[in-house]
Amino acid sequence: MKWWRWPRWRNYTNTFFKNYKAFCIFIRVQFANTILPDFKHLFYPHICSGCGSDILADDNLLCAKCFVNLPFTFYAQYADNPIEKIFWGRIPIAAAHAEFYFAKESLIQQLIHQLKYKSNREIGMYLGEMLGRTLISSKRFNQIDGLIPLPLFPDKERKRGYNQAAIICNGMSDVMKVPVLNNVLVRQRFTETQTKKHRTERWENVEGSFAVKNEALVKGKHLLLVDDVITTGATLEASGHCLLKTEGIKLSIATLTAAVK
Numbered sequence: 681m682k683w684w685r686w687p688r689w690r691n692y693t694n695t696f697f698k699n700y701k702a703f704c705i706f707i708r709v710q711f712a713n714t715i716l717p718d719f720k721h722l723f724y725p726h727i728c729s730g731c732g733s734d735i736l737a738d739d740n741l742l743c744a745k746c747f748v749n750l751p752f753t754f755y756a757q758y759a760d761n762p763i764e765k766i767f768w769g770r771i772p773i774a775a776a777h778a779e780f781y782f783a784k785e786s787l788i789q790q791l792i793h794q795l796k797y798k799s800n801r802e803i804g805m806y807l808g809e810m811l812g813r814t815l816i817s818s819k820r821f822n823q824i825d826g827l828i829p830l831p832l833f834p835d836k837e838r839k840r841g842y843n844q845a846a847i848i849c850n851g852m853s854d855v856m857k858v859p860v861l862n863n864v865l866v867r868q869r870f871t872e873t874q875t876k877k878h879r880t881e882r883w884e885n886v887e888g889s890f891a892v893k894n895e896a897l898v899k900g901k902h903l904l905l906v907d908d909v910i911t912t913g914a915t916l917e918a919s920g921h922c923l924l925k926t927e928g929i930k931l932s933i934a935t936l937t938a939a940v941k
């Protein structure tokens with residue numbers, strides 16, 4: 681039997697080319713799935729914003745360990761929670777929530793610091809999405825028509841380049857499918873120094889620094905006022921008071937953290 685018979689060779693070459701094609705596909709898939717991401721990771725490592733670990737999903741900013749250690753308040757689902765109590769006898773609100781307890785030297789303080797002073801907007805979006813998801817699942821915030829970020833003084837916003845509350849709102853808006861109303865509540869700085877004033881005069885000054893534009897846009901709507909932190913609630917109260925002057929407005933409040941004693 682002639683071993684070099686042509687038809688057999690043809691079979692071999694056919695098989696080779698078939699496998700060669702498969703081999704190319706295999707290399708291409710391996711390159712896209714493992715080699716390329718490994719190289720990317722080498723030059724642009726995707727690490728946890730809390731502890732620096734690299735064991736985390738691509739679309740996450742915190743590893744599982746840091747996430748479970750976040751100080752969630754779970755206030756959203758409870759009426760008369762401590763955040764709502766802050767506003768009792770001050771302004772009428774439908775519901776209020778703060779996502780995390782604020783503690784000094786904690787991970788959440790570190791994250792808020794990155795958002796406010798290190799231009800890390802990604803963190804703001806990420807935490808905003810988290811807050812938004814909590815509000816959706818609580819069902820007490822599902823009638824919201826618009827998100828209002830607490831405005832900064834214009835010169836401060838110019839210096840920082842953005843308003844951190846607006847970044848949080850953008851994250852919330854992505855998951856809640858509710859629009860962010862950026863140009864409704866505005867803030868102006870007064871020239872006179874506040875420190876010399878009496879306490880009530882000072883409060884009037886804080887209240888007077890807020891103004892509502894485009895009233896027709898928010899008339900009769902349920903608005904959610906958003907900020908990064910709540911302490912005494914004075915600024916939120918003053919701005920809320922200003923918003924409530926518009927006819928038919930229902931107001932709720934949400935912040936990322938609560939630094940309440």
Ligand SMILES: [Zn+2]
Nearest residue numbers: 728731743746
């Ligand atoms: Zn971590």
